[in-house]
Amino acid sequence: MITSNLSAGLERLGELIANASAIVPFTGAGISTECGIPDFRSPTGMWARHRPIPFDEFVASREARDEAWRRRFAMDEAFAKARPGRGHRALATLHRAGKVPAVITQNIDNLHQASGIGAEYVVELHGNTTYARCIGCDKTYELQWVRERFEADGSAPDCTACKAPVKTATISFGQAMPDAAMRRAAELARAADLFLVVGSSLVVWPAAGFPLMASEAGARLAIINNEPTDQDSVADLVIHHDIGEVLGPFVGN
Numbered sequence: 001m002i003t004s005n006l007s008a009g010l011e012r013l014g015e016l017i018a019n020a021s022a023i024v025p026f027t028g029a030g031i032s033t034e035c036g037i038p039d040f041r042s043p044t045g046m047w048a049r050h051r052p053i054p055f056d057e058f059v060a061s062r063e064a065r066d067e068a069w070r071r072r073f074a075m076d077e078a079f080a081k082a083r084p085g086r087g088h089r090a091l092a093t094l095h096r097a098g099k100v101p102a103v104i105t106q107n108i109d110n111l112h113q114a115s116g117i118g119a120e121y122v123v124e125l126h127g128n129t130t131y132a133r134c135i136g137c138d139k140t141y142e143l144q145w146v147r148e149r150f151e152a153d154g155s156a157p158d159c160t161a162c163k164a165p166v167k168t169a170t171i172s173f174g175q176a177m178p179d180a181a182m183r184r185a186a187e188l189a190r191a192a193d194l195f196l197v198v199g200s201s202l203v204v205w206p207a208a209g210f211p212l213m214a215s216e217a218g219a220r221l222a223i224i225n226n227e228p229t230d231q232d233s234v235a236d237l238v239i240h241h242d243i244g245e246v247l248g249p250f251v252g253n
C-alpha cells in the first residue's frame with residue numbers, strides 16, 4: 001500500500017508495529033529536519049548550497065580540509081541546538097518497549113543517542129560529526145580542540161601523534177565504510193521482521209542496500225518519506241507524509 005493519507009497510513013503502520021517483535025529502523029536525514037538540521041537533497045538541503053567534498057580531495061588538499069572545517073563550524077549552532085524530534089522519540093519508545101533491538105542510521109548528528117537509545121544500540125553507517133578523528137591513527141579529538149587551533153592558525157590542525165589530517169568522525173564519499181557497523185547492520189536487517197525506513201531518499205549506496213536485504217530475508221518493509229524512493233515498489237507500506245506527524249502518535253513516556 002502506498003498512501004499519503006495520514007490516518008490510513010497510521011492504521012496500517014500501527015498494525016505492522018503491533019504484529020512485529022524485531023523492528024529495525026533505518027533512518028536518514030529526513031528524521032532530523034524538524035530538529036533544524038537540513039537534509040542533503042531537498043531544495044533547502046545542504047547540496048543546494050555546497051558540492052560535497054570527496055574523501056580523496058580532503059586527503060590531498062589543505063584548502064579542501066579548511067573548507068570542510070569551515071562548513072562544519074558554520075553548522076555548529078544547528079548541531080548543538082538540535083534536540084531529538086518526534087521520530088527519534090517514537091523509535092526510542094519502541095526500543096524501551098523491547099521491540100527495537102537497535103537502530104541503523106545514516107545520520108551523523110547523534111540524535112538517536114540523545115533520545116535515550118544507548119550508543120551501543122545505534123549503528124552508525126556514516127559516522128558521527130559531533131567529534132573528530134585522525135584519518136591516520138584514529139586518535140579522537142573534541143571539536144572544540146579543532147576549532148581553537150583553526151581560529152588561531154586560520155587552518156585545520158593535523159594529528160598531534162602522527163601528523164595525518166584530522167577530520168570529523170564521518171564517512172565521506174569515497175571513504176571506506178566502517179566494517180563493524182556494516183556487519184552489524186546486515187545481521188539486524190536479516191533478523192528483522194519489520195524494517196522501517198524513516199527519512200531516507202535511499203540513493204546513497206551501499207547503505208541503501210539494507211532495506212532490500214531485509215525484505216529478501218522475509219521482513220515486512222515500511223517506508224516513511226515525504227517523497228517517493230526507488231524502493232517504494234518493493235515495500236509493504238509506503239507513507240508519503242511528514243515523519244513527525246506519522247511517528248508522533250508512537251511517542252510514549
Ligand code: NAD
Pocket residue numbers: 027028029030031032033034037038039040041042045046106107108109110126199200201202203204224225226227241242243244
Ligand atoms: P537525503 O537528504 O538524501 O534524503 C532525505 C529524505 O528525507 C528526502 O527524500 C526528503 O524528501 C525526506 N524528508 C526530509 N524531511 C522530511 C520530513 N520532515 N518528513 C518526511 N520526509 C522528509 O538523506 P539520506 O537518505 O540520509 O542520505 C544522505 C546522507 O546525508 C546520509 O548518508 C547522511 O550521512 C547524510 N546527512 C545526515 C544528516 C544528519 O545527520 N541529520 C543531515 C544531512 C545529511
